[in-house]
Amino acid sequence: MGIKDLSFKKSLWVFHLSAGSCNNCDIEILDLLTPRYDVERFGMKLVGSIRHADVLLVTGIITKKTKARVLEVYEQAPKPIIVIAIGACPCTGGIFASGYNFAGPLDKVIPVDAYIPGCPPKPEAMLAGVMKLLAPPPPEQANANK
Amino acid sequence: MNIEQYIIDIKDKFPDITNVEVINTKRLMVYIPQSLLPKITDYWFNELQYRYVIVTAMDSKDGYELIYHYSDDSSGWIMSLNVLLPHDTPEVESMTSIVYGIEWIEREIMDILGIKFLNHPKPERFLLPESWPEGDYPYRRKIRKEDR
Amino acid sequence: MGKKTIVPIGPYHPLLEEPEFFKLYCDGETVVDMEWETGYNHRGIEKICESKTFEQVFFVVERICGICSTSHPFAYANAVESIGGVQIPVRAKLIRSIVGELERIHSHLLWVGLAGHFLGYNTVFMWAWKYREPVLDMFEIITGNRNNYAMFTIGGVRRDIDETKATELLKVLDDVKKKTDLLVGAVMDDPVIHARLKGVGTLTAKDIHDFGAVGPTARASGVDIDVRRDDPYAAYDMVNWKVITTPEGDVFAKAKVRLLEMYESISIIKQCLTLLQKETPGDIKAKVKEIPEGIGIGHAEAPRGEVFHFVKSDGGNSPVRHKIRAPSYNCITTFRRSCIGGTISDAAIATAAVDPCYCCTERMVQVYDYHSGKHMMNAAELIKFSQQKTEELRKKL
Known part of the structure; x- marks a missing residue:
């Protein structure tokens, strides 16, 4: 087990960054904290600063004005960090891709580990996405990596 | 509200009005020259206590159209003032001294259409990113400009 | 200084x-x-709308804001239908009002939660968001999605509310009403909240007029405006309800207005459902061939206040200019x-x-x-x- 696997084993701390979203994904992320979904039972919690975080959640399209800020937040993040694009907007630009203030999908700005598409993705989908990312790889793939 | 009477009254009060038109159910559009704007804004906003709604700016064939929307909530009518600015000198007096809330939308129109608001308290960039080139206005019709 | x-x-x-x-x-x-x-x-939505057809614009305006994803289509539909002079079926009117009011309940619950969170009163935050979930489930049953409902179209709505859905909705509403009582108790009878909110951030009626503020913000300062009553659209003139106002103007008043509005919304939905059950199942969408040349101005009362849409059409299949004013702007x-x-x-x-x-x-x-x-x-x-x-x-x- 490498240091990266060890650091993501449990109690993920999450920082949420809204680049230029319509609020839906942000609300669904907050919804995860509230009684019905309650991700805190997995040790996950939202933190106030990127410097405390293991995971960076990005919602919304990257506008020309937020692009530099997204880069800066990514640079401040302690490495290794998992970057997850939540919703159709950071994955591809979605419905706003033809706008004049669109600066490209998230993976053109910073490296992305997981994409959770949907408009907005349901809270269950977000949980499933994170779990899939963290689950140990299937045996054949693990062997191939050796 | 008796709209026929209202149209006669407002035409009497401001003889410079070029045209008054009922564009739809409960929607009135008043076409005015630029010089009349402060007077009629003051009359609607302060005297009749119409609620300020928003300003629509539009690049049309004959010039830049500024449409100031007000709402008469006692009757549900939306009253609009239409001012046409020429393409060459898009300048108009800022209404911030009469309507406080109008400051943001005037700055936004400055950004997107390049219309100059004279005596605006804070004529700075509002919406567009810092890297946006000066003199490029996303809502201006570019094809028409080259045709001219 | x-x-x-x-x-x-x-x-x-x-x-x-x-x-x-x-x-x-x-x-x-x-x-x-x-x-x-x-x-x-800033995503440049007004410009994007100009490159979509009239039908497609619904999906763009719905994504202006995740919380108001009925109010923007509502105002846009009012604007476009006024250009074309479209008469929508009664059934569609009722369904539109039901979805609009459900959205108001979910939005106000969300606000009560967030306000509690801002004050450090996290119990209210957790409660309000927990009781919001059944409302979102209801949205999923009626429209197919928890947010971004894609319910509206020119001339009507895209999905019907049948008998099974209506009974389910009535059940949820009774539940929400009980939970609202609980939240009203938690907010109105709490001495700390009284001390924290009363006399804070007071706005007078003159301030409201100066800035053109709308919605619960205005109504909490005693300004009696509500688009649903002043310029009735959809089914709001077919049901009985009242506009909640209070003269104080402080934050507490705003909380009060929002909480009491939830009761009105519940009552509107119930009346609409009764009317809907009386209607024979039938058309939920009027046929619209094309949008003629003209200007349409539509507004609707969102949970936060008046949403305003200005649409200019030149007779083609997409708007020439689409101006959107969200209530928060003012x-x-x-x-x-x-x-x-x-x-x-x-x-x-x-x-x-x-x-x-x-x-x-x-x-x-x-x-x-x-x-x-x-x-x-x-x-x-x-x-x-x-x-x-x-x-x-x-x-x-």
């Missing part, structure tokens, strides 16, 4: 859901001036009157009180709680102190 301290906040800050940047000029604890920088959330500006002169800690809730929707406005402002207490206490002392204070307040009431 003493030395001014500038407190910069943003663009990414723990208190803020969305990006924006603002400066707070403070003299000691008092806010003397505020400045804000916007445009982080409401947020009022914090110049509500925050300046108050303390920094009051500024957070005074801004939150207008329920600013930042993506609607494509710009946003929020205030950070700046703590500069010299007097230190340990946890036990602090708890004792707060208990004493609560007790004193309770006696006063």
Whole structure:
């Protein structure tokens, strides 16, 4: 087990960054904290600063004005960090891709580990996405990596 | 509200009005020259206590159209003032001294259409990113400009 | 005046859901001036709409803001239908009103939760969001999605509400009503909330008029406006309900207006459902061939106030100009009157009180709680102190 696997084993701390979203994904992320979904039972919690975080959640399209800020937040993040694009907007630009203030999908700005598409993705989908990312790889793939 | 009477009254009060038109159910559009704007804004906003709604700016064939929307909530009518600015000198007096809330939308129109608001308290960039080139206005019709 | 301290906040800050940047000029604890920088959330939606067809624009305006994803299509539909002179079927009118009011309930619950969170009253936050879930489930049953409902179309709605869905909805509404009673109790009878919210961020009727503020913000200052009553659309003139107003103008009044409006919404939905059950199942959409040349102005009462859409058509298949005004655009500006002169800690809730929707406005402002207490206490002392204070307040009431 490498240091990266060890650091993501449990109690993920999450920082949420809204680049230029319509609020839906942000609300669904907050919804995860509230009684019905309650991700805190997995040790996950939202933190106030990127410097405390293991995971960076990005919602919304990257506008020309937020692009530099997204880069800066990514640079401040302690490495290794998992970057997850939540919703159709950071994955591809979605419905706003033809706008004049669109600066490209998230993976053109910073490296992305997981994409959770949907408009907005349901809270269950977000949980499933994170779990899939963290689950140990299937045996054949693990062997191939050796 | 008796709209026929209202149209006669407002035409009497401001003889410079070029045209008054009922564009739809409960929607009135008043076409005015630029010089009349402060007077009629003051009359609607302060005297009749119409609620300020928003300003629509539009690049049309004959010039830049500024449409100031007000709402008469006692009757549900939306009253609009239409001012046409020429393409060459898009300048108009800022209404911030009469309507406080109008400051943001005037700055936004400055950004997107390049219309100059004279005596605006804070004529700075509002919406567009810092890297946006000066003199490029996303809502201006570019094809028409080259045709001219 | 003493030395001014500038407190910069943003663009990414723990208190803020969305990006924006603002400066707070403070003299000691008092806010003397505020400045804000916007445009982080600017997506150029009005321009995108000009490149879509009239039918497609619904899906764009719905994504202006996740919370108001019925109100924007509502206003847009009113605007476009007024150009074409489209008469929509009664059934569609009723369904539109039902979805609109359900959205109001979900949005107000969300606000009550967030306001509690801003005050550090996290119990209310968890409660309100827990009781919001059945409403979202209802949306999923009726429209197919928890948010972004894609329910509206030109001339009507896209999905019908049948008998099974109606019974389910009635059941949920009864449940929501009980939970609202509970929340009203938690907010209205709590001495700490009274002390924290009364007299904070007061706006007078003149302030409201100066900035053109709308919705619960205006109604909490005694300005009796509501688009649903003043310029009735959909089914709002077919049912009985009243506009909630209160003259105080402080944050507490705004909370009160929102909580009481939820009861009205529940009653509107119930009446609409009764009318719907009387209607014979039939058309939910009028046939619309084309939108003629003309100007359409439509507005609708969103949970935060009036949404305003201006659509110009040249007879083609997409709008030539589409101007959108979200309620927060006018409401947020009022914090110049509500925050300046108050303390920094009051500024957070005074801004939150207008329920600013930042993506609607494509710009946003929020205030950070700046703590500069010299007097230190340990946890036990602090708890004792707060208990004493609560007790004193309770006696006063």
